[in-house]
Amino acid sequence: MTQATSHTGAVKAHQPAEPDVGEAPEAPSTRERILNVALDLFTEKGFDGASLREVAERLGVTKAAIYYHFASKDDILMALHMRLHEFGKDALSQMTEGPVTLERWGKLLDEILGQMLAQRKLFLLHERNQAALEKLHREVHDAEHEDIQDKFHRVLADPRVLVRDRVRMAGSFGAVFAALFMSGDAFEGTSNQELGDLVRQTVRDILV
Amino acid sequence: MTQATSHTGAVKAHQPAEPDVGEAPEAPSTRERILNVALDLFTEKGFDGASLREVAERLGVTKAAIYYHFASKDDILMALHMRLHEFGKDALSQMTEGPVTLERWGKLLDEILGQMLAQRKLFLLHERNQAALEKLHREVHDAEHEDIQDKFHRVLADPRVLVRDRVRMAGSFGAVFAALFMSGDAFEGTSNQELGDLVRQTVRDILV
DNA sequence: GTCTATATTTCGATAGAC
DNA sequence: GTCTATCGAAATATAGAC
Numbered sequence: 001m002t003q004a005t006s007h008t009g010a011v012k013a014h015q016p017a018e019p020d021v022g023e024a025p026e027a028p029s030t031r032e033r034i035l036n037v038a039l040d041l042f043t044e045k046g047f048d049g050a051s052l053r054e055v056a057e058r059l060g061v062t063k064a065a066i067y068y069h070f071a072s073k074d075d076i077l078m079a080l081h082m083r084l085h086e087f088g089k090d091a092l093s094q095m096t097e098g099p100v101t102l103e104r105w106g107k108l109l110d111e112i113l114g115q116m117l118a119q120r121k122l123f124l125l126h127e128r129n130q131a132a133l134e135k136l137h138r139e140v141h142d143a144e145h146e147d148i149q150d151k152f153h154r155v156l157a158d159p160r161v162l163v164r165d166r167v168r169m170a171g172s173f174g175a176v177f178a179a180l181f182m183s184g185d186a187f188e189g190t191s192n193q194e195l196g197d198l199v200r201q202t203v204r205d206i207l208v
Numbered sequence: 209m210t211q212a213t214s215h216t217g218a219v220k221a222h223q224p225a226e227p228d229v230g231e232a233p234e235a236p237s238t239r240e241r242i243l244n245v246a247l248d249l250f251t252e253k254g255f256d257g258a259s260l261r262e263v264a265e266r267l268g269v270t271k272a273a274i275y276y277h278f279a280s281k282d283d284i285l286m287a288l289h290m291r292l293h294e295f296g297k298d299a300l301s302q303m304t305e306g307p308v309t310l311e312r313w314g315k316l317l318d319e320i321l322g323q324m325l326a327q328r329k330l331f332l333l334h335e336r337n338q339a340a341l342e343k344l345h346r347e348v349h350d351a352e353h354e355d356i357q358d359k360f361h362r363v364l365a366d367p368r369v370l371v372r373d374r375v376r377m378a379g380s381f382g383a384v385f386a387a388l389f390m391s392g393d394a395f396e397g398t399s400n401q402e403l404g405d406l407v408r409q410t411v412r413d414i415l416v
Numbered sequence: 417g418t419c420t421a422t423a424t425t426t427c428g429a430t431a432g433a434c
Numbered sequence: 435g436t437c438t439a440t441c442g443a444a445a446t447a448t449a450g451a452c
Contacts, residue, residue, distance in 0.1 A: 030417080046339030048256030051445060063446085065418050073446065130336055131254030149392075156394035163398055167406040170391045171383030175414065177390070178382020179375050186364035186378070190371055198375040205413050206383065238435080259427060271428085273436050281428065423448070434437075 031069045033059060035083070038076050043125045047077055047132040074136055081133060084122040087115050088148045095151055099160040105169045106207045113176050113199060117192050124181055172206040175199065239277045241267060243291070246284050251333045255285055255340040282344055289341060292330040295323050296356045303359055307368040313377045314415045321384050321407060325400050332389055380414040383407065 028036070037059050041050040052073055056063045070076050091111050100108070116123055126133060137147065152173075156166050179187065179199045187195050236244070245267050249258040260281055264271045278284050299319050308316070324331055334341065345355065360381075364374050387395065387407045395403050 044339075045343070046256065048254065049339050049343065052447090053445080061417095062419060064420080064448085067447070068417060128338055131252075131257050135253070135257060153392035153394055156391050163395070163402070164406055166394065167387050167403065168410055170386045170394070171407065171410040174382035174384070174386020174390060175379030176382070177386065178378045182382060182385075183364050183378045184361035186361055186374065187371070194371070195375065198372055199379065202376055202379040202414055205416075206410055208413075260429090261427075269435095270437060272430085272438080275429070276435060417452105419450100419452075421449085421451100423446105425446080426444090428441105428443085430441075431439090432437100433439105434435105 030061075030065075034066055034069055035076065035079055039080055039121055039125055042077065042080070043121065043128055047129045074139075077129070077132060077136060078140070080122065080125060081136070084119065084126060085148065087119055087122075088112075091115070092146070092148060092151055095155050099158055100155050100169070101161070102165050102168065102207045105155075105172070106203065109172055109176065109203060110200065112173075113196060113203075116176065116180055117196055120180065127177075127181055168206050172203045175202050175206065238269075238273075242274055242277055243284065243287055247288055247329055247333055250285065250288070251329065251336055255337045282347075285337070285340060285344060286348070288330065288333060289344070292327065292334060293356065295327055295330075296320075299323070300354070300356060300359060303363050307366055308363050308377070309369070310373050310376065310415045313363075313380070314411065317380055317384065317411060318408065320381075321404060321411075324384065324388055325404055328388065335385075335389055376414050380411045383410050383414060 034055065037055050038050075041055055041058065044050070045054075052063050052066055056066055059066075066076075070079070091108055094104075094108055156170050158166070161169075176199055179195065179202075190198075242263065245263050246258075249263055249266065252258070253262075260271050260274055264274055267274075274284075278287070299316055302312075302316055364378050366374070369377075384407055387403065387410075398406075
């Protein structure tokens with residue numbers, strides 16, 4: 001086997017020789033180019049609907065080349081999952097203990113909104129491939145690897161918080177989510193700045 | 209070929225001999241039992257992740273038996289899609305013309321909320337199999353068969369309505385959706401009545 | 417690192433007996 | 435209406451040359 005095992009994505013195993021010091025926005029490595037194409041394709045056609053042959057073709061290489069960089073198709077999905085996890089871990093650590101009040105939730109959501117705007121594609125991938133991701137999650141069960149969605153559900157199920165407030169917490173998240181990911185291209189002509197502001201105002205009206 | 213072609217579901221082709229007059233809640237036909245199992249399985253594991261072998265096994269029959277009732281796996285998905293469409297067509301016809309104001313949207317969403325509570329499973333199936341459904345939709349392109357999601361997007365893209373209001377329309381829908389479908393079993397202990405009321409109040413705060 | 421094969425598996429779908 | 439048996443296609447994954 002080759003080095004095609006780590007799905008961290010953050011810690012590049014031992015790629016060619018990318019100078020760590022360079023400041024130029026160096027061309028993405030093949031590994032990253034694979035991930036970028038996979039991200040698009042898995043989102044467009046779904047994880048199961050998109051074949052590695054298609055990924056390879058759109059990239060101009062062969063399937064075998066992909067298998068040099070990744071151990072399996074699942075490994076590619078996992079690497080993309082970890083990409084999102086990188087961004088989410090800050091906000092995640094904040095809901096680690098104590099009941100989450102409406103106010104805390106509001107601040108949290110504000111952070112998440114920013115990340116969602118910046119990482120739209122990754123969130124969309126997750127929304128549209130929940131089944132595949134759950135299966136993957138079941139198979140590895142990464143021990144202490146606490147998932148974003150898990151924590152989200154746990155907060156919403158916390159009996160120390162009024163149901164009324166928890167429904168509003170869920171609702172405010174849904175409001176953000178729908179505006180960004182369930183509206184097709186209805187707000188394509190709206191800038192991220194304006195869209196973000198409008199959504200934030202909506203959230204405030206929910207959480208008071 | 210057998211009668212396994214119609215994916216209307218509403219108009220049963222020519223099943224055994226179910227007396228149309230009977231008042232007893234007669235046992236579901238095999239066709240419907242297949243649909244029910246498929247609904248569960250397609251939602252749990254995704255349309256692509258669930259095989260017909262699994263559907264057959266859980267039902268206690270063989271694959272071939274399924275093919276007597278349905279022309280293809282896609283046909284089963286289409287039949288489930290039509291089930292939802294049946295419920296949605298009333299609300300659908302209401303957003304057929306003229307700009308949708310916040311007030312109209314509020315009334316519309318109120319109806320939809322009721323249907324969502326009653327048809328939870330069907331909505332969840334659609335949420336988790338968007339890719340497969342889009343592919344199916346592309347292949348048949350049922351002419352005038354206007355899809356729910358299409359109309360939803362069109363309303364949100366209507367330039368005659370303020371962006372601010374459209375974001376709130378999208379957001380209010382998302383609030384409903386998240387409370388019912390993205391919260392895991394956080395509100396499992398809450399009755400549909402109470403949950404519905406709490407959600408309605410949240411929606412009102414968004415739409416003012 | 418990328419290529420040309422090819423192995424392996426799984427699934428959707430069909431034929432034909434009962 | 436349901437069964438057994440099988441076909442054909444497509445996809446993941448591997449072996450080994452360059």
